[in-house]
Amino acid sequence: MRMHTSARANMRRNTGVYRYKLKIAYDGSQYFGWQVQPGKRTIQGQLENAFFSFTGQHIKVHASGRTDQGVHAAGQVAHVDVPSRFSGQSIEKALNALLDNDIRILQVDRSCATFHAQKNAVSKEYRYFIWNNEVMPPFLRYYRTHIPQPLDVECMNQAARMLVGKKDFASFTANPNRKVETTVRHLSALSVKRKGHEVVIIARSDGFLYKMVRSIAGFLIRVGEGAILPLETQTILRTHLRTAKVQTAPPQGLFLWHVYF
């Protein structure tokens, strides 16, 4: 165990608890998702190990929400309680020195003691990136889903518009048997944009169901391919049942992009 001597000295002087807000980016390729699982390499696990090496304390890292295996984050937000006062920058530097370079702390700020990364999050933005050309550039293979046949972005947007609003998304979650109080969610924005060979699906909501973004992405890809008509979106929503028309798109295209507070 490595431990900064300054941290050790600090802890002897202070007895208070200080809350910090962390902004984190990670490449999810090599992880079993965010959440700590025994014997598995997870983002939360690596962060908590780094905090332990830095402070000598078991510190829980609370995220705005979990991300699944293989999913990336450009702007995950978490909060921690540290039993000693540090500058945000010294926490940032210490953690980045301890962590593997596929997890990076982008910013650390002191926050008020009541700030909660999950409860205070007003909404979250996910982006799903597709490389829509015959050959996938090797440098993007971990960060894009490859769809060789041309996608009709206008059709995808027609379908996307029908999904926006407060609706029952039971047809767009991977496991409807999971105990959730309700499958009604408010999807505040959903749009599809093309830039050259890149197609990106942008989704924003105050709460997503399990694998909801990847289910929507898988559905919109099939619409873009012409396999499903945009008009069918209404019917699929109304069935409240997951069918073969909605496939979960692979994780490597998905980024937790931004958390709004």
Next chain:
Amino acid sequence: MRMHTSARANMRRNTGVYRYKLKIAYDGSQYFGWQVQPGKRTIQGQLENAFFSFTGQHIKVHASGRTDQGVHAAGQVAHVDVPSRFSGQSIEKALNALLDNDIRILQVDRSCATFHAQKNAVSKEYRYFIWNNEVMPPFLRYYRTHIPQPLDVECMNQAARMLVGKKDFASFTANPNRKVETTVRHLSALSVKRKGHEVVIIARSDGFLYKMVRSIAGFLIRVGEGAILPLETQTILRTHLRTAKVQTAPPQGLFLWHVYF
């Protein structure tokens, strides 16, 4: 060994040899460079294996030039002689299906029998990419060299301009004891550009010495950091000796960008 039956049938019909020009991109991270080496995973080796699986023949893949271990290519060019006539697209599709996804065939065209990827190359462009900000985004870690302290691009360009032209680059090659007829090379262009946190060094020449681009990059980085004055460039060139002022920059920032014919 996999072999397309159509390829086998074709070979019985044809006895000629057909030359093709290949445009190739690769992520060099997992390779011991371009050139075939016994027991090592190389780009050329993987391509020749793929050709063998496709045609049942040992076909040599001649590149415009080698790239070193860990160096990438966005536009490597090679030629091959195939003992059977295929469409360029069928070769492209077959190879991409056989190769790992860190090597991609971007284009295949029939060429005249005298086309030679190395001898006919008029010049080559290399690009060296630097991430010049405190924290390195995890998604770029294999494709950028990380320099946290701010680089002075204007100083780097002052030094770069002194390197342009026909000069003896003995001070800018990694191993001056290597048997080369001359260390004089014509560097036709060298410039440094910044776009946000990204700094890119663009070098063009009809021929580079061993590790010349990475030596120039390592030198320009030190100039950008203020450790070497741009004016010292002349002195370093004139010594014709490799000194500690010229360090070889790491391979992951370097891309063979384009080959001109």
